[in-house]
Amino acid sequence: MTRPVLYHCPDARSLRCLWAVEETGMDVDLRMLKFPPRAFEPGYRAVNPLMTIPGWVEDGRLMTESAAICERIAEGTSLEVRRDESDYWAWRNWLHRSDATLTFPLAIMIRYTRVEPEERRLAQAVEDYRAFFGGRAKSIEAALGDGREWLVAERFTIADIVIGYAAFLATTLGADDVLGEATKGWRDRCMAREGFQRARQRQKAAA
Structure with a gap:
């Protein structure tokens, strides 16, 4: 194979x-x-x-x-979070949220700061989608606000990977100031992993 x-x-x-x-x-x-x-x-x-x-x-x-x-x-x-675990559906929801809700606005920011030629870059679009991302990232803060170390199942899972990537990407774009304090701590734990x-x-x- x-x-x-x-x-x-x-x-x-x-x-x-x-x-x-x-x-x-x-x-x-x-x-x-x-x-x-x-x-x-x-x-x-x-x-x-x-x-x-x-x-x-x-x-x-x-x-x-x-x-x-x-x-x-x-x-x-x-x-993996198995179907017989209580956080299974929350885990699946985070997997879908990772792109449809959280990475999409960051992709727009990348397009108009890095991909498009200088004359086509749109500062207003970047700011609008930065705010858009900030609003949606509140869902991460809410999930971690009860002192959780990881998003689901009381352990590190691919939910932390796919959502953690969005937080990492926001950081590389200088948009991490829209993240809450619990989210920043969790992002740092993700990025510190071997x-x-x-x-x-x-x-x-x-x-």
Whole structure:
């Protein structure tokens, strides 16, 4: 059986998958791409017609959604919340919230600060979506406000990975001042994990 292949750009959403890989010790073939692939990696279209990151290829099947890939990686490990656990549905909700609610406004900020040429950058859009993210990030603060160390199940899971990535991304964009104090502490715990540190070191070494 061949190793799964992870197509990844440094610090892109695919970092969630690489982080999960490092937490579990799964053996994967890491393929580094320049960001954005649609501009710099024309050959990637043959792998993923969407030209999005991540791309996960396993047993001839392609997966393209980072939270779903994290679910695959977490199977049978402590990063997974099982259906018979009381926090199962809260866990699933966080996985979906990670992109639809939290990473989306940050993606708009990235577009208009880093991707678009200078003449097309929109400061107002950046500020609007920064505030948009701040409002939605209150859900993280509410979940941690009772003194929880992690989001669900009284342990570190892929919910912390997929949501923690959004908090990390906000920090790289200078938008972490909209995060609550409990959220900042939790973000720091996430980023201090050896799995996160190894993932960032591995992407740097492979670039």
